[in-house]
Amino acid sequence: MxxxxxxxxxxxxxxxxxxxxxxxxxxxxxxxxxxxxxxxxxxxxxxxxxxxxxxxxxxxxxxxxxxxxxxxxxxxxxxxxxxxxxxxxxxxxxxxxxxxxxxxxxxxxxxxxxxxxxxxxxxxxxxxxxxSQVRVVRQGIDRGLRFGTTAEPPPPPPKGTRYAMLGLVASTGGPQALTQVLTGLGPDYPLPILLVQHITASFLDGFVSWLAGVTPFAVRIAQGGEVPEPGVIFVPPVDRHLRLAGGKLALSDLAPVHSQRPSGSVLLSSMADDLGRNGLGVILTGMGSDGAEGMAAMHKAGAYTIAQDESTCVVYGMPQAAVKLRAVSEVVPLPGISQRLRELSGGRA
Structure with a gap:
């Protein structure tokens, strides 16, 4: 070899x-x-x-x-x-x-x-x-802009549902994808956002500061006990799971899930328990399968779940795992995700 x-x-x-x-x-x-x-x-x-x-x-x-x-x-x-x-x-x-x-x-x-x-x-x-095993392609600083949006218009949003919160999970290639999604949502996006991005622990503070600088949102490391609010993205602290319980943020030292702590599956599963059909879940590019089981829990609870499509992923691992679990309401290319989320959550496209 x-x-x-x-x-x-x-x-x-x-x-x-x-x-x-x-x-x-x-x-x-x-x-x-x-x-x-x-x-x-x-x-x-x-x-x-x-x-x-x-x-x-x-x-x-x-x-x-x-x-x-x-x-x-x-x-x-x-x-x-x-x-x-x-x-x-x-x-x-x-x-x-x-x-x-x-x-x-x-x-x-x-x-x-x-x-x-x-x-x-x-x-x-x-x-x-x-x-070294990841297949990378020729690109500029906003690779997703090189891809077209969905060839066909998406199905209409489910009627009668008022979504209360958005959960995002990303890993390899995530900073690039998150920049495009969050910028596209705009500063008037009406839902609170909870985010798990796998990143080396020592760079978490830098990631938070950077994300706040390149997107229209405030970004905070959760302390526990906060009530999520629109205009603010909450991320978990180093080596802690982030959960939603009774409408408030909670932190957990439970064992890693799929070798990850914080885990996207822990976050999304808690949103399924706490919000039922009123949650929105999105799984973006990333290696492995973290987030897929949480997406399945949300989907089972009647929430709306979106996976980034293969053609616009740096690594299709996590979205693919969710698709294989039949946990996804819709598969969307990266450039179309923010528009779709605005449609679903009541913001103008």
Whole structure:
């Protein structure tokens, strides 16, 4: 079996050598090159033909965001952003790189003597291996805009139902999809929004700040006890499940579901219990099957559920799992989801 070809782009010699050491110790990988600038990586991209790229964010000359855009336009290749959780500027670039087509962001490993080194190194290698298998396509910063909307008009919204809340679940490719959906909903969207986005724990605060900056909503990390309100997106804190109970937000330390905590299935299942047919559930691009069982619970309760269609997903895993469970009221291409949600919730299309 051939090894996974990895290109490392990292300007620090110390970190570059550390990454070469970590990745080189894993028998799954072959480091085809380790370069100090995005310009050098781009100039050798066709010759090296990597299966996956480990990309630093703060680089001399072209930064990680611009490098991501160039890579996705010239030779689409899975990108794992390797960033230090140091300041808002770096986190903002990292999140925009995810919007531009990078698949995952992981924390830059610390020195070998640090207690967290082994777990960080293992997580990096796992992400590189998983993401190397993702088929990426040529794209710009709003990939979904390159796709048409539904070829046929969707069926009319169910009559007699007043939806009370929207639940969103996303994973790989999620920041890109969420930006398009949430921007399309507009600042006057009438329903509260609860969101589970799988992301490396150390980047949650940066993700929240970034999402609030690129969408028309306030974004808050749930503390428990809040009553969801329109205009605000609530996300779970690190390593806690988010639930809806009695119209208020609740946090849980229960075991991970499908290896995820927070889990989209936990959130959506609680919405099924609390709202019945008055909930809206959407499952977006992502690897694995988290969220599918929660969608099934909502669908069984009479709620309306939407899955992103395969053609506009970076990874069709989670939506496909929901479709296979017959948990989906409608499958919609990414550009049409916000319009459909506005129709369903009483906002103008």
């Amino acid at each position: 051939s090894k996974i070809r990895v290109l490392i782009i990292e300007d620090s010699l110390v970190v570059r050598e550390l990454l070469k050491h970590i990745i080189g110790l894993d028998d799954r990988f072959e480091v085809v090159a380790a370069v100090e600038s995005a310009e050098e990586g781009l100039s050798r991209l066709d010759a090296l033909a990597p299966d996956v790229i480990s990309l630093d964010i703060r680089l001399p000359g072209m930064n990680g965001l611009d490098a991501t855009l160039q890579i996705m336009q010239r030779r689409p290749t899975p990108i794992v952003v390797v960033a230090a959780n140091v300041d808002d500027d770096e986190l903002n670039i990292a999140m925009n790189a995810l919007r531009a087509g990078a698949l995952s962001v992981v924390e830059k490993p610390v020195g070998v003597t640090n207690a967290a080194f082994e777990s960080m190194a293992r997580h990096l290698c796992t992400q590189l291996a998983i993401m």
